[in-house]
Amino acid sequence: MSLVRCAFCSATTIRTERHAWPMHDKFLNYFDETARQGSIRKAAAVLNMSSSSLNRKIISTENRLGVRLFDRHADGVELTSAGAVVLEHCRNTLMDYQRILGAVSDIRDMRTGHVNIATLDSVALTVLPGALKQFNADYPQITFTVQTAQPDEIMQMVADGAVDIGLSFSNELHPQVRSQAEKSTPIGAIMVPGHPLAERDVIELVDLRQYQMIRSYDAFSHRSILNEAMADLGITLPTQIFTNSLPLAKSMIDGSNCVGLYSKIGFLKEIETELLRYVPVSSSILKELRIGVLISSKSALPPVQHGLSRRLAKALRGLRLDS
Numbered sequence: 001m002s003l004v005r006c007a008f009c010s011a012t013t014i015r016t017e018r019h020a021w022p023m024h025d026k027f028l029n030y031f032d033e034t035a036r037q038g039s040i041r042k043a044a045a046v047l048n049m050s051s052s053s054l055n056r057k058i059i060s061t062e063n064r065l066g067v068r069l070f071d072r073h074a075d076g077v078e079l080t081s082a083g084a085v086v087l088e089h090c091r092n093t094l095m096d097y098q099r100i101l102g103a104v105s106d107i108r109d110m111r112t113g114h115v116n117i118a119t120l121d122s123v124a125l126t127v128l129p130g131a132l133k134q135f136n137a138d139y140p141q142i143t144f145t146v147q148t149a150q151p152d153e154i155m156q157m158v159a160d161g162a163v164d165i166g167l168s169f170s171n172e173l174h175p176q177v178r179s180q181a182e183k184s185t186p187i188g189a190i191m192v193p194g195h196p197l198a199e200r201d202v203i204e205l206v207d208l209r210q211y212q213m214i215r216s217y218d219a220f221s222h223r224s225i226l227n228e229a230m231a232d233l234g235i236t237l238p239t240q241i242f243t244n245s246l247p248l249a250k251s252m253i254d255g256s257n258c259v260g261l262y263s264k265i266g267f268l269k270e271i272e273t274e275l276l277r278y279v280p281v282s283s284s285i286l287k288e289l290r291i292g293v294l295i296s297s298k299s300a301l302p303p304v305q306h307g308l309s310r311r312l313a314k315a316l317r318g319l320r321l322d323s
Contacts, residue, residue, distance in 0.1 A: 028090045030057055031069070035087050039076035112141045113304035118157045119167040121148040121246045122266025123291070128167065131315040135308055142304055150217065150244065158294045164305040167312065170292030171225070179292035181313030185321040187226060187286040189279045190214075190253055190260035190267055197259070198277045205233055205283055213237045214252050214260040217244035226261055229285040237261075250276075263289060264321045291316065 034043040034054065044051040062069050069083035079087060119128055124146065132144060149157065154168040159176040170179040189203050197203055197211075215226070230236060240258055243249055246266045253260045253276065260267075261281075270276040280287075293313045295301055301309060 027057060027061060028094055030054060031061070031086065032090050032094065034058065034070070034077065035079055035083070037076075038078065042076075113139075113302070114143045114145070115165065115305050115308050116163040117144060117146045117165050117167065118149050118154040118163040119146060120151065120154070120169075120266075120291075121244070122263070123167045124148050125246055126265055126268050127312070127315050127319065131308075131312050135311050139304070139307075142308075155294065158296060161296060161298075164295070164301065165309050165312065166294035167316075168291065168294060170290050170294060171288065173294075176297050177294050178297040180295050180309050181316055182290045182292040183316045183319060183321060184287075184289070185263040185265055185291045186280065186289055187261055187263050187283075188281050190262050190271075191258075191277055191279070192254060192256070193274060193277050195257060195259070195277070197279060200279050202280050202282050205229060205237070205281060206235060208237055208259055208261075209235060211238070212240035212258045214241050214243070214249045214258050215239050216249075216262065217242050225285050225289060229283045232285065263291070265291065265319065268319070291321075 037043040044054040070077035154166040158166040159174040
């Protein structure tokens with residue numbers, strides 16, 4: 001949520017049903033009411049203040065701006081050209097403020113709702129469960145639909161509005177999709193600790209040609225950055241299995257000389273407990289991979305979905321995936 005800073009603002013307190021909010025200067029209300037009434041005396045009566053006090057506040061603002069906002073006459077006041085511009089600004093700011101209060105109230109009071117999520121299986125196995133549990137602890141009546149899919153499918157589902165939130169690679173965004181948060185997640189080599197390459201600090205792609213690869217099913221996509229990296233070097237890598245099942249990939253890597261080519265995100269627990277080893281691959285292309293919280297660029301998310309997307313963004317930013 002973003003707030004527009006008003007040119008006339010100095011913090012004051014506006015009271016809502018439950019809270020006091022230091023949001024914008026009372027002058028906006030003073031000026032708006034004076035313009036409505038066409039009279040400082042009548043506006044002061046509505047605002048429950050003295051005419052002289054209201055007039056001083058208007059004159060003070062006119063002096064600060066260096067321009068008259070009202071023309072005074074015997075029957076009251078009339079907006080000047082400059083005053084009409086200021087009035088539009090004031091009323092837009094007041095309306096924006098009411099919308100902000102409404103959004104905050106929705107978030108504060110949200111009790112029920114449903115969120116549709118499409119995610120990579122690597123995120124579904126690692127980041128997503130913890131984030132959903134935390135969110136559900138705060139909002140126990142919120143329900144979720146979670147489906148795993150390939151990167152291109154997730155992007156299209158977000159663009160079509162079929163899901164509220166996508167968790168996928170964000171290097172190439174659909175025109176109707178934006179990334180609320182991104183995290184660098186380079187592809188590296190995943191292997192058992194006893195593998196001949198496991199003690200390397202970095203691996204060249206050409207070093208992998210003598211080993212069988214385990215790769216994600218999206219290798220068949222025309223957007224596969226690993227294929228792009230190999231094409232740049234003019235090499236191919238022997239691949240034993242292409243799979244969209246991360247549990248299968250883990251099982252095939254474990255206890256063998258096979259090497260998985262993946263980002264860290266799906267193997268965080270195994271790497272942390274030293275069951276598997278992640279070694280960076282020296283490739284500028286593979287280092288460019290990013291994962292993001294994807295939402296529609298066409299419309300704003302409702303409060304429940306917005307709250308969850310922020311929670312997911314925080315969880316994603318907290319990961320260490322690039323080393």
